Amino acid sequence: MSKDIIQTELAPKAIGTYSQAVKVGQTVYLSGQIPLVPATMTLIDGDINAQITQVFDNLQAVAVAAGGSLADIVKLNVYLTDLAHFPIVNEIMGQYFHEPYPARAAIGVAALPKGAGVEMDAVMCLDS
Numbered sequence: 001m002s003k004d005i006i007q008t009e010l011a012p013k014a015i016g017t018y019s020q021a022v023k024v025g026q027t028v029y030l031s032g033q034i035p036l037v038p039a040t041m042t043l044i045d046g047d048i049n050a051q052i053t054q055v056f057d058n059l060q061a062v063a064v065a066a067g068g069s070l071a072d073i074v075k076l077n078v079y080l081t082d083l084a085h086f087p088i089v090n091e092i093m094g095q096y097f098h099e100p101y102p103a104r105a106a107i108g109v110a111a112l113p114k115g116a117g118v119e120m121d122a123v124m125c126l127d128s
Contacts, residue, residue: 001025008065011058012036015113020062028066028124032079033058034116048085048117049092055120056096068126070096075123076104082117083108089118 006021006028014020014031021030035044035054038061044054060070078089086106102122112119 006062006066008061010038010061010065012038012041015041021066023066023126026126026128028063028068028072028126030059030062030066030073030122030124032077032119032121033062034113034119036114043114043116048082048088051116051118052085052089052092055118056092059120059122060096063122063124066124066126068124071098072124072126073097073102073122074125076102077121078104078106079109079112079119080106080117081109081112085117 001024004023005019006023008020011020011033018031021028033055035051036042036058037044037054044050063069063072080086080089083106089106
């Protein structure tokens with residue numbers, strides 16, 4: 001089975017040795033997104049609400065580039081430097097996702113790249 005590398009200018013460029021996403025068959029593995037603004041490659045200004053929103057926007061851009069949408073995500077991992085922000089993730093996630101929701105994990109971490117407060121990665125399954 002072949003693999004396709006997904007890349008879009010509408011999401012931040014990879015800042016390491018990884019791809020924005022990799023498609024294998026109808027499954028797409030989306031790399032972790034932090035709240036970088038694609039045009040500037042800097043963290044978005046603002047509070048955790050702005051950070052979470054930017055991460056969902058970045059994931060959405062990669063999902064679309066892969067031929068899908070956030071509705072095709074079946075597993076979402078959320079990494080937070082402060083788990084007290086988890087209710088905010090739920091609130092903002094409700095603006096991007098509708099039932100049936102993907103499976104999800106929320107993990108508290110000590111630090112994230114570039115001092116971000118949130119990072120998310122996902123697995124997406126496309127219709128055949």
